[in-house]
Amino acid sequence: MPRTVTDAERHFIEQMPKAELHVHLEGSVYPETLLDLGRKHDVDLPIKTMDEAREWFQFRDFAHFVEIYVAICSVLLDHEDYARITYEQALRAHGQNIQYQEITFAPASFINPRSVALPDVVLSGMRAGAQRARQELGVTMQFILDPVRTRNEEEVMLLARWCADNLGDGLVGFGLGGMEVGYPPGRFADAFKYVSDAGGRLTIHAGETDGPESVWAALAVGAERIGHGVTSIHDPELVSELAARQIVLEVSPTSNVCLGVASAYVEHPFRKLHDA
The missing domain is CATH 3.20.20.140 (Metal-dependent hydrolases)
Incomplete structure (x- = not known):
């Protein structure tokens, strides 16, 4: 309780x-x-x-x-x-x-x-x-x-190249934020690979405003961390996969409540994700 x-x-x-x-x-x-x-x-x-x-x-x-x-x-x-x-x-x-x-x-x-x-x-x-x-x-x-997922592939690749060229002195990674629904990360697989091959780390927003399939898609393009990931709780196989691979979820309860992802703190799946 x-x-x-x-x-x-x-x-x-x-x-x-x-x-x-x-x-x-x-x-x-x-x-x-x-x-x-x-x-x-x-x-x-x-x-x-x-x-x-x-x-x-x-x-x-x-x-x-x-x-x-x-x-x-x-x-x-x-x-x-x-x-x-x-x-x-x-x-x-x-x-x-x-x-x-x-x-x-x-x-x-x-x-x-x-x-x-x-x-x-x-x-x-x-x-x-x-x-x-x-x-x-x-x-x-x-x-x-964050190259922003609503941009096109050419824009994102240009930003990936810039990121790879400027890694270091505080710049450590490449992510993907913005509206999940309709903008899957697979569109930018080449950009993620380019930055990763240059030594950049990858984190992708997924499982916030879209379902577990969004998290699976992020893992498929090499995400080492998941931004939010709270809807993963609806897919036991995914939760097991995240745990087995030690993929960190950047869970943000206050953001989730403010934006309506969770109706209240007591309804947030943080504890269930932790226990799983």
Whole structure:
């Protein structure tokens, strides 16, 4: 039966050193930062005040999260922007005694870019923010490129080649996020192989808004970790396969509840996955 965490347990959790493996850099931007960067770059945002921003940031579902995510990306345009949000993410981590983070980022595509924030701009800013975080806060940050699964094969392969060419100095892996349904990872098998052959590590979002078949598809293209993976619980054979191969699931209960993947914490399959 669910029970309330005691004060002593909460204190222990807050104080224990932690690692965080599933963070979307752009998705972690504060409402205040969004408004500030909107003013800096003269971007017309759908919200104008902090009250409006706080209300807007109450996620209704995955589509609403993506809507806000796109708006955030529209104000992230230069080296300084990415250095700032990287350091702000580290400050949040430091406040929770998170000492190590792997941060997923999604730069503009080389083909039909959404903005001037191409990968070189983004990575240089993140590296600067991470260096400051390490020096001032003792937080270590490494980065995983998400080419975004709604892009076409050519776009994703170009980003895979860029990733392979820039591995090191914090850039450690290649992932795949975004809308699962209708965008299977098998479309990008060549891109995953290219990065893996260059020494990059692979993690793929699956089993969040789609069923266990999404996780099977991620494993088929070489995923070493699974972002979310919670719907795996509906396929006992898959759960056994994940356990046998020691595939880590980056389970994110709060995200799952906020986006409607789970209706409440008590309904979340975390415990069932752990026990399996």
